[in-house]
Amino acid sequence: MPGVLALLLLSFIRAFESFEVPAIVGLAGNIEVLSTSIYQSSRATTPPNFGQAGAYSVCLLAFLACLLYFYGRLSRHAHRYQTITGKGYRPRVIDLGRGRYASMLVLVAILLFVIGLPLAIIVFVSFQPFFGSFSIASLSRWMLKNYATVIGPGFFRSTLVNTLVLGTVTASLVVPFTALCAWLAVRRKPAAWVLDQLATAPLTFPSIVMGVAFLQVFVNLPFPLYGTLTSVIVASAVAYLPYGMRYAYAGVLQIHSDLEEASTASGAPQMQTFIKIVLPLLSASMISCWLFVFLLAVRAMSLPLLLVGPGSSLVAVSLFDLWQNGQVTELAAMGTVWVALMTCVSGCFYLVARRYRILTA
Amino acid sequence: MLRVGNLVKQYINEAGERKGGVSGVSFDVKEGELFTLLGPSGCGKTTTLRSIAGLEHPDSGLIQLDGRDLFDSRSDIQLPMYERDIGMVFQSYAIWPHMSVFENAAYPLRTRRNGHLSREEIESRVMRSLEMVGLSEYRNRSATKLSGGQQQRLALARALVREPKLLLLDEPLSNLDALLREQMRSEIKRLQTEWGVTTIYVTHDQSEAMALSDRVAVLNNGMIAQMGTPIDIYDRPRCEFVANFIGRTNLLRGTLASQVRAGDIAAVHTSIGAIRCMFSSSMTAGHQISFVIRPENIELQRLNGVASDTAPNSVSGLIQGKVFLGEVAEYTIGVDGDHKLIARTHPSIGLNRGDRVRASFPENKVIAICD
Ligand SMILES: Nc1ncnc2c1ncn2[C@@H]1O[C@H](COP(=O)(O)OP(=O)(O)OP(=O)(O)O)[C@@H](O)[C@H]1O
Ligand SMILES: [Mg+2]
Numbered sequence: 001m002p003g004v005l006a007l008l009l010l011s012f013i014r015a016f017e018s019f020e021v022p023a024i025v026g027l028a029g030n031i032e033v034l035s036t037s038i039y040q041s042s043r044a045t046t047p048p049n050f051g052q053a054g055a056y057s058v059c060l061l062a063f064l065a066c067l068l069y070f071y072g073r074l075s076r077h078a079h080r081y082q083t084i085t086g087k088g089y090r091p092r093v094i095d096l097g098r099g100r101y102a103s104m105l106v107l108v109a110i111l112l113f114v115i116g117l118p119l120a121i122i123v124f125v126s127f128q129p130f131f132g133s134f135s136i137a138s139l140s141r142w143m144l145k146n147y148a149t150v151i152g153p154g155f156f157r158s159t160l161v162n163t164l165v166l167g168t169v170t171a172s173l174v175v176p177f178t179a180l181c182a183w184l185a186v187r188r189k190p191a192a193w194v195l196d197q198l199a200t201a202p203l204t205f206p207s208i209v210m211g212v213a214f215l216q217v218f219v220n221l222p223f224p225l226y227g228t229l230t231s232v233i234v235a236s237a238v239a240y241l242p243y244g245m246r247y248a249y250a251g252v253l254q255i256h257s258d259l260e261e262a263s264t265a266s267g268a269p270q271m272q273t274f275i276k277i278v279l280p281l282l283s284a285s286m287i288s289c290w291l292f293v294f295l296l297a298v299r300a301m302s303l304p305l306l307l308v309g310p311g312s313s314l315v316a317v318s319l320f321d322l323w324q325n326g327q328v329t330e331l332a333a334m335g336t337v338w339v340a341l342m343t344c345v346s347g348c349f350y351l352v353a354r355r356y357r358i359l360t361a
Numbered sequence: 362m363l364r365v366g367n368l369v370k371q372y373i374n375e376a377g378e379r380k381g382g383v384s385g386v387s388f389d390v391k392e393g394e395l396f397t398l399l400g401p402s403g404c405g406k407t408t409t410l411r412s413i414a415g416l417e418h419p420d421s422g423l424i425q426l427d428g429r430d431l432f433d434s435r436s437d438i439q440l441p442m443y444e445r446d447i448g449m450v451f452q453s454y455a456i457w458p459h460m461s462v463f464e465n466a467a468y469p470l471r472t473r474r475n476g477h478l479s480r481e482e483i484e485s486r487v488m489r490s491l492e493m494v495g496l497s498e499y500r501n502r503s504a505t506k507l508s509g510g511q512q513q514r515l516a517l518a519r520a521l522v523r524e525p526k527l528l529l530l531d532e533p534l535s536n537l538d539a540l541l542r543e544q545m546r547s548e549i550k551r552l553q554t555e556w557g558v559t560t561i562y563v564t565h566d567q568s569e570a571m572a573l574s575d576r577v578a579v580l581n582n583g584m585i586a587q588m589g590t591p592i593d594i595y596d597r598p599r600c601e602f603v604a605n606f607i608g609r610t611n612l613l614r615g616t617l618a619s620q621v622r623a624g625d626i627a628a629v630h631t632s633i634g635a636i637r638c639m640f641s642s643s644m645t646a647g648h649q650i651s652f653v654i655r656p657e658n659i660e661l662q663r664l665n666g667v668a669s670d671t672a673p674n675s676v677s678g679l680i681q682g683k684v685f686l687g688e689v690a691e692y693t694i695g696v697d698g699d700h701k702l703i704a705r706t707h708p709s710i711g712l713n714r715g716d717r718v719r720a721s722f723p724e725n726k727v728i729a730i731c732d
Contacts, residue, residue, distance in 0.1 A: 261416055262455035262516075266469035267443045267523065276468070280459040 012067070019208050019302035023320070038208045039302065057209040064206065119339065126332035146333035155313065156334060160341075162229055163315040167298035170236040171290045174244040179286055182248035183278055187257070199245045202238055210239045211306035218307065227309020235307055236297045243296060244289050251285025252278070291349045295342065362559050363390040363413070363527060368422035370408050371583075382408045383583040386422075390527075390561060390576075395553050397562045399570040400580030401606065406563040407452075409580075410529050413561065414449050415442030427526055443472075448520030448558075449529040452536070454512045456504045456519075463500040465515055466491055469523040490518040493552060510541045517549070521556060528553070528560040534569065546572060567607050571595065579603050595655075597641075600730060604653040609691075611654040611702050619646050626724060628673055633696045637673040638727035651730045656691065658726035659704035664717040675721035678702065680714055694720055 023036050038056045126146050150156045178199060185196035202210065214235040218226040225231045255278065263273040279286075301316040308317050315338055322331040371382040383405035390396040398406045411417040412432070413424055421434040430438045431445055448469075457465055467487045470478055478486075491497045494514035499507065507515060513533060520528055533549065534542045550573055553560050564570055570577050571591045578588040579602075587594055587603045598604035601612060615631035622643040628635045629650055636652050644650075664677055681701070682693035690708040693701055702720055712718060 256453060256455070258451045258453045258455035259457060262449070262451055262457070262519075263468070263472075264416070264442045265414060265447065265449040266472055266519065267446075268468075268472040269441070269443050272472060276472075277457060281457075283459075 019206075023301075038212060039305070053212050057206075057212055060206050060209055122332045122335050122339075124332075125329055126336045128329050128332075146329050147337070149330055150333045150337055156318070159313045159315055159318050160337070162312055163298050164341075166229065166233055166236065166304075166314060167294040169233050170240060170297040171294040173233075173237045174240050174293045175248075175286050175290045178241060178244035178248040178289070179251075179279065179282055180274070182245055182252045183274060183282075186249060186252040187260075196245070199241045202240075202242050206302075207239055207300060208302040208306075210235065211303045214238075214303075215306045227307070227312060229312040232304045232307050232312060232314065235303055236300065239300075239303055240293045240296055244293055247285050247289035247292065248282065251282045251289075254285075255281050287349060287352065291346065294345070298342070362392045362394070362427060363561070364423070364425040365389075365409070365413065366423035366425075368409065368412055368419055368424065370405075370412050370417055370419040370422075381405070381583070383412075383580075386580070386583070386585055388578050388585065388588060390559055393557045393559055394575045395550070395560045395562060395573055397564060397570040397574035397577045398580055399564055399567060399577050399606075400586075402565055404580040405583040406565070406580055407531055408583075410449075410531055410561060410563050413527075414447055414529055415440060415445050446523075446525050447527045447529060448523060448525035450513075450516045450520045450531065450533050452532045454516045454536075456507070456512050456515055458503075458505045460504055461500070462491070462496060462502050462504055462507070462515055463487060465504050466518045466522050469519060473523070487522060490522040493521070493555070494518045494548070509537055510545060513537065513545060514548070517552065521552070521558065524556070524558070526559065528558045530560060530562045532564055533562075534564070535566075542569075549573065571607075579606060581606075597728060598653060598730065601651055601653075604651075604728070604730065609656045609703055609705070611652075611656065611659070613652040613654070615650050615652070617644055617646055617648040617650055620644065629729075633676050633700050633702070635673040636727060637724045638729050639725065640729055642731075644731060648731050653728040653730060654702075654722050654726065656703040656705040657689070659702060659720050659722050661692065661694075661704055661706055661710060661712060662719045662721070663712065664719050672721075674724055674727065675719060676702070677717065677719050680712055680716045680718060683712070683714060692718075694718060696720075 019036065019039065023039065038053045038060075127143060129143055129145070150160075181192075181195045181199050184192035214231070215226075218231050225234075259281065260273050260277055263277045264270075268276065298314075299316055301320055304314050304317050305320065308314055315334065319331055319334060319338075322328075322334070366387050368386045369382075369384055371379040371384060374380045381403065386405070386409055388396070398409060400406055408417060412419045412422075415431065418439060419432060419434065422432070423430070423434070424432040426445065426447070429440075430436070431440045432438060457468070460468070467483055470483045470486060488497060488500070491500060494517055496511060496514055496518060499511065504512070504515065513536075516533070530549070534545055537545060546569060549562075562570075562573060574591055576589065577591055577594055579586045579594060581602050587599045589597075594603060595607055598607060604610045604612065613631045613633060613636065615629040615636065617627075617629055619627075620643070621627045621640045623641060624639065625643075626637060626639050628637045629652075630636075631652065638652065676696050678694040678696040680692050681695045684691045685708060686705075688707075689705045690710070690712075692704045692706070692712060694704060696702055704720055
């Protein structure tokens with residue numbers, strides 16, 4: 001249960017701080033939400049009005065801090081929810097019977113409509129020389145030039161590579177770190193609550209606020225970090241710590257403490273218990289966590305938007321720029337390639353998870 | 362071998378009071394002995410065991426194993442568990458689901474810090490302990506694909522593979538069904554004698570404790586109520602709690618009319634009539650006495666007509682209930698209206714509800730307890 005509630009909370013916070021959709025759909029119609037106002041005042045105006053951005057940021061922060069307080073109360077009695085014990089741990093396949101086909105059909109229909117349709121339009125546009133509505137005539141204008149631009153060497157390719165590096169490194173930093181923190185926190189090791197609070201704190205910062213904060217830090221650093229890919233990785237890793245933390249936390253909660261004590265009783269010191277017992281039992285959560293953080297990092301726009309420099313362009317940011325420049329067909333091609341790539345990544349993970357017969361946490 | 366001295370470990374509850382846990386437990390366990398901590402739920406058995414294992418930090422007291430201090434509150438010694446050379450079997454078995462049967466059992470050897478073992482040695486020692494519990498043909502199986510009883514055996518093999526000085530078992534049979542429990546009970550006894558490992562066994566099941574133990578400590582409310590051999594505790598309970606907890610009991614109360622000396626046989630008037638028994642210690646007049654009479658020590662005789670004499674240690678009554686338990690039948694006998702006695706006899710006696718009976722009990726089978 002705490003796993004589900006935690007997820008609910010995260011979804012709510014993410015919706016509240018979301019930037020991309022309001023930025024693309026809302027800005028055109030002059031609908032401003034807090035997150036877009038922050039962007040407007042720190043980037044889109046010249047000279048940037050950091051003071052105003054800061055004020056907006058504080059408002060957002062205060063509200064989210066309240067939500068987080070509830071989360072803390074929720075997970076206090078965490079040990080009641082342990083589910084993986086040393087006995088009877090067997091993943092089960094639930095047979096839904098005939099209802100299976102009906103529910104499958106409904107789900108597929110919904111998915112097709114919600115995801116398939118927009119995707120189809122993107123793919124269609126990506127083969128067109130210019131953006132127009134669908135017609136027979138447009139079919140004769142099929143071309144691959146957009147793809148050549150995207151995949152060929154140069155700006156777009158390095159963007160793709162940059163983004164993959166960003167996702168991989170961020171996720172690989174976040175996952176082991178949060179696994180350790182969550183374990184320390186759940187097992188109530190001395191002073192672990194400090195770690196827990198620190199790792200959860202970035203959750204209160206909407207990513208656009210995070211962006212503003214890191215922008216300030218990097219600009220004022222003595223060595224040149226501002227505008228580099230490293231700066232985006234650092235910021236992303238910090239920003240997504242809470243998400244990793246929540247995954248790992250839910251994962252550790254499921255491990256019955258007897259399993260660890262049995263290791264201690266076998267003569268293993270704490271660290272060995274963590275590596276040999278806790279990590280393997282956490283692997284299911286960690287794989288899904290890695291994928292989750294990876295996907296978050298590569299598709300995030302608001303955070304890198306404020307941090308990237310010319311040498312460190314990223315897909316999400318490039319897409320946003322393309323949109324603002326009206327290069328819709330290139331945007332579509334790049335989007336298509338990107339979606340295909342991400343589908344592959346998810347697919348691979350699914351296979352890995354199946355291989356080890358782990359049901360995602 | 363193991364000495365536990367005045368162990369105190371109390372928990373703070375939500376209201377901030379010190380509650381639960383144990384408050385001053387002392388006992389010694391001899392080399393090769395199977396020592397049982399017996400008591401009702403919540404009496405502090407697990408707390409004691411976990412303190413010995415080092416999973417719990419006691420408030421005060423002393424724990425020594427083989428002359429070495431594991432814990433001493435006065436000199437502030439607290440040896441971490443992994444240095445204690447203690448094997449433990451958990452109530453939930455705690456078999457690691459991500460390892461095979463062999464890997465589970467080999468883990469304690471692989472983590473050994475003093476003296477690295479060769480591959481062959483690990484292999485042979487693990488196989489020896491797996492054979493001991495009859496799991497050698499499952500060595501490559503995933504540990505999650507074992508039945509409850511097999512997981513239990515694996516947990517035992519894992520605890521024994523390091524040949525620890527002390528083996529701790531926390532209600533190892535409570536998750537098994539009745540048949541398997543009996544089977545595993547004798548298995549544990551066999552393993553324990555074969556390996557000769559000193560063992561502390563925790564249970565709330567008195568029949569388990571009786572069947573297995575060399576010595577038993579009965580715990581109540583975080584304190585030891587009585588300690589001794591199973592027979593000792595059964596035949597000579599020192600307080601009402603122990604008498605009630607170990608086996609079925611008839612408890613009768615009365616007041617001592619005149620002074621008795623140790624070894625005297627005296628009669629005391631109780632609610633069902635005079636009871637004669639031998640007193641093991643001297644007592645002054647006016648003492649409140651409780652008598653313990655085990656149901657199997659009550660003899661039943663069918664009465665035809667009305668009872669005439671009123672000899673001590675013998676009452677007449679009406680059978681109010683009969684429960685057939687297989688090898689014995691348990692009768693509830695109503696005496697003088699609202700007093701009840703429980704008696705157990707061989708079912709072949711053929712008594713039924715409504716029959717009038719005489720219930721008698723020899724004076725050497727009545728135990729007098731004074732509180
Ligand atoms: N972590 C804890 N925090 C607070 N109180 C506890 C804790 N662990 C045990 N207690 C209390 O201490 C008392 C003794 O607990 P313990 O686990 O030793 O009982 P037990 O004899 O093993 O019982 P059972 O047969 O049910 O396992 C109980 O009343 C329990 O409520
Ligand atoms: Mg217990």
